[in-house]
Amino acid sequence: MENIIEIISGKLKGIRAEKGYSQEEIAEKLGVHRETFRKYENDPSSLEMEQFLKILDIYEIDTIYFFNLVYGKMPKN
Numbered sequence: 001m002e003n004i005i006e007i008i009s010g011k012l013k014g015i016r017a018e019k020g021y022s023q024e025e026i027a028e029k030l031g032v033h034r035e036t037f038r039k040y041e042n043d044p045s046s047l048e049m050e051q052f053l054k055i056l057d058i059y060e061i062d063t064i065y066f067f068n069l070v071y072g073k074m075p076k077n
Contacts, residue, residue: 004070008044011070015059016041029058 002010016026027037030051040047040055047055056066 005043005045007070009042011066012041012044012055015061015066019059021058026055026058030054 016023023037023041024034027034030037032040032051040051044052053063056063
């Protein structure tokens with residue numbers, strides 16, 4: 001059974017892929033190194049709220065929609 005960090009990580013990676021972004025592109029938009037962004041994706045607990053909100057903004061997804069996806073309350077599409 002996945003824990004919440006693994007679920008959030010999977011959703012962040014999946015959304016990035018669906019939007020067609022590479023890790024490098026998102027890292028550049030955030031003003032961080034690719035390795036830093038990779039860490040954010042793999043361990044979202046390391047994200048500051050400001051960075052998390054910036055990522056969702058880049059993906060054009062609001063927080064309520066994101067957490068509904070995480071908790072399985074909305075279909076992916």
